[in-house]
Each structure stands twice: as C-alpha cells, then as structure tokens.
Amino acid sequence: MISLPRQPCALLCSGGIESCALAFLCSRQAKVHPIYVRFGLTWEDTELSWLRNYLARVANENLQPLVTLDQSVADLYKNHWSRGSGSAPGADDPDESVYLPGRNLLLLAKTAVFCSLSHLSILLLGTLQGNPFLDARPEFFSQMARSLSLGLGGPFQILAPFCESRKEEIIQLAAKAPLELSFSCIRPKQEQHCGKCNKCGERKKHFRLAGIEDTTLYAE
Secondary structure (H helix, E strand, C coil): CCCCCCCCEECCCCCCHHHHHHHHHHHHCCCCCEEEEEECCCHHHHHHHHHHHHHHHCCCCCCCCCCEEEECCCCCCCCCHHHCCCCCCCCCHHHHHHCCCCCCHHHHHHHHHHHHCCCCEEECCCCCCCCCCCCHHHHHHHHHHHHHHHHHHHEEECCCCCCCCCHHHHHHHCCCCHHCCCCCCCCCCEEECCCHHHHHHHHHHHHHHHCCCCCCCCCC
C-alpha cells in the first residue's frame, strides 16, 4: 500500500512519470514544494520546460511554486554521454547504461540544505521497485537521512512512497493526471521525446503494461 504524507514536504521533481505522479497525488492532501536540480546535462532545458507546463496544468492551492537549484557536474562528468560526449543509451541498452555516478548523493545533499533553510523536514523521491543503482536503495536513503539529520541539526526524512511499486502501477494510480506532459527522454529532438532512447523505450513499455494509451508526442 502506498502511503503519502499529510504534512508539508519537499519533492525532488525531475519531470518524469514518478515525480509528476507524486506532485499530483500528494498535493491533493498536503502542501508540496517541488524542487528541480540542474546538473548541466544535455536534456535539462527541455525537461524543465515540460515540467513547468505540467505543474501549471495540475496547479492547486497546495502545490507550491517550482524551486530550481544548481549543482553543476561539469567538472565530474567531463567526458560523460549525459554532457554530450558520445551517444545516449538507446532503447535496447540495459537500464544500468543510464547510471549517473553519485547523482542521488548530490541531489539529496543540495536539496536537504534547501529544506533545512526552508523549515521542511520531509523530502519525497519517486524511486521505484527494482531500481538497480546503489544510491537508490532503501538502506542508502535511511543512512543518508540519518547523516543529513546529524549534519543539519534537526530531524530529516527521505521518503520513497513508490519503492515497492512498478512504473505501470504508478501510471494506473495517477491515470487522472496529464502524464503525457511528463518528460523522460535523454536525447530530446525539437523539444520532444526522441522515441528511441533508453528512457523513451521504457516509457512506451510501461504505458503498454499499464493498459493505458500513451499519448506522448515522440519525434520518431
């Protein structure tokens, strides 16, 4: 069973299906502060534009204005595909190929400081069941929350309400949300989903598994 907070919370919002579903569902019962962190990756301008459109569509009195934070990885990901060096993983490549080293570690540290300064003690993530990366596991989140609580001098929780759910289940759960405005492409074309990258392939697959029509606009 998915449990969502009823007290004010921050939400790491990338614009993908999971974070968009969380923004829609959580803001029905609690004040939600969506946060987007810019790393300087090739798809972020397009992703951020789509996210703003989505949040405008689902706006309500609980959904607070989008906050954008900057956490450049230019000095870390110097020759990484996510910065434009080489091709982004395609639909036939394994999920492990889209790994961004230390991404959640950096996301959580930066966002937690913002939360502390804004008097928010709960941070939501859209992490799903079966995520293969070490920094997306429940034990990592619990240890990170403990360290951040110690470092920031107050209780801090990291919650992943979808951690026991599959993507198709979240699509079904948030079927009333305009998920066609969510964005999950790593090599966009003409400010649309390319249709052929790893993330587009995953998106198509799980709409199909959910039994819900995928009305996403794909360039190909």
